[in-house]
Amino acid sequence: MSQLLQVGEKASMRDVFGEVLLNITKKDTKAVVLDGDLANSTKTDTVAKGNAAQFLQMGIAEQNMMGVAAGLASVGLQPWVCTFASFITKRALDQITVSVAQPKLNVKMIGAYSGLLTGCTGKTHQGVEDVAIMRSIPNMVVLAPADGVELIHMMEFAHQYDGPVYIRLARDAQPQIFDIETHRFELGKGLFVKEGGDLTIITTGTQTERSVEAARLLEKEGIHASVLHMPTIKPLDQEAVVKAARETGAIVVAEEHNIIGGLGSAVAEILGEQYPTPMIRVGVQDRNTESGKNEDLLKKYNITPADMVVKAKEVLSRKR
Template structure:
């Protein structure tokens, strides 16, 4: 049975996150939701309104919030800490390192409003470095779902895993790519969403749906593109990356994140040590982000399906020149 849905619809990850965490908070006595005064945006308000005893309001004090989470975990509870990715990762990183990552505390961290597309809340609220920052921590699980189905399964995994987990969640609605009956998320494993022989496109998180569009565009041109979705940024499916690179001979990476330190860097590390091939990177280049509408930002920073297809053609041309 195919893992992908045949009739995609658009669903908000943050709404599904709020519903799922409410379910977990009712089902698992260990689970508590910690909020940094953003519950109406992150949808932690669903826990606040429907399971008030499991909701802890920490205020606009992210460093303290992560410290409290570590304390809760130290007595056997399982805190789920949620804020904008820009705040939870960058403002509280020292607390994450010292109080959570090093002692491997059972804390689940949700970076909401990740990437570029955050509803014009401003560039100070954007996070293009969170994957890079979090994957530097030993023992940290770093996940980026492509859709709401995958997010729910990641949350189930995180609820059963004993240790720190970071999940990157988007604000807007995205296409539902996976069939909830047949798809099964596995940490450390990639998912081949399209098989091809000419070029490999490797993506994570929200960028995967745009890469699927690029695959279809390339198909119309007679180009056979393979799409490997990596929901688990750490641990990474090195075996799948190498196998696909061997198959096509060229790789394009794509992420709604800086090109430094995130998915592209992780993939490059695998390839340079095991099977070097021509590679192009889709992501925010060495530039500061800007405020704007979704479409304007995607075009400005080269993240559209058209930009992915363009990079695929470019890397294929490099392969041809090298032959």
């Protein structure tokens, strides 16, 4: 397990990612890392420094990088392609779709700096559409860890899985939610991190920690919310979604992503077909974003725990 993770402390996913990726390449000579000239930001420079023979610097040429990854996978290697989420999912989309996903090649795609909180890099570097894009592609697995502990397990899964995988990573340090010794990741399975009978907050990635905080705020007002964390966005745990809807009768979906096409849309699809239930999506409301400090952005785009409390009360008013 990562030496960066200490109980009760925050850890940066990118730091954990770099450390674990180096270990994977040292254990497996078929694992190779492709970087899009962002190694110091994504922490793939850990591999560049520690195992240079399995590191390829591809420059600012994401389409070519993905084509090279497809070629490497076709001869039995396992490419780990890493750049910002906004670049990998939009600049190289044709290559991902045609060259990687259609033949179901064994390529691991890492979308670093996803969501709003990208460290004042500018709005072009924010990735709030990546989940919508990637989950629409056949054969694609889409994952979003809540913390560094879960990321370790996801990377171990991705290393063993034969096929294309997209992992969505955040830039900044996140609180450790899961226990490093007991947590397990299973593809396509959600996890109830809090139980409550009044409504369910369904969430993923970095928004899970904020959803737990929203549930605590609701608790102070006598409202008991379950929090269902979805580390796998595709394939989504349909059984858990329906279970939450059946048991609580009201759903809030919270994500650091555009409300169109992301986790909220995926949940709405399931509920619409299987168990219609009052629900509200909390996320970026289909608008262009802007660069800024983390707390300012969370407030401006209404995805703070306090915003989730407001939406929880709204959906409860519609509960049958």
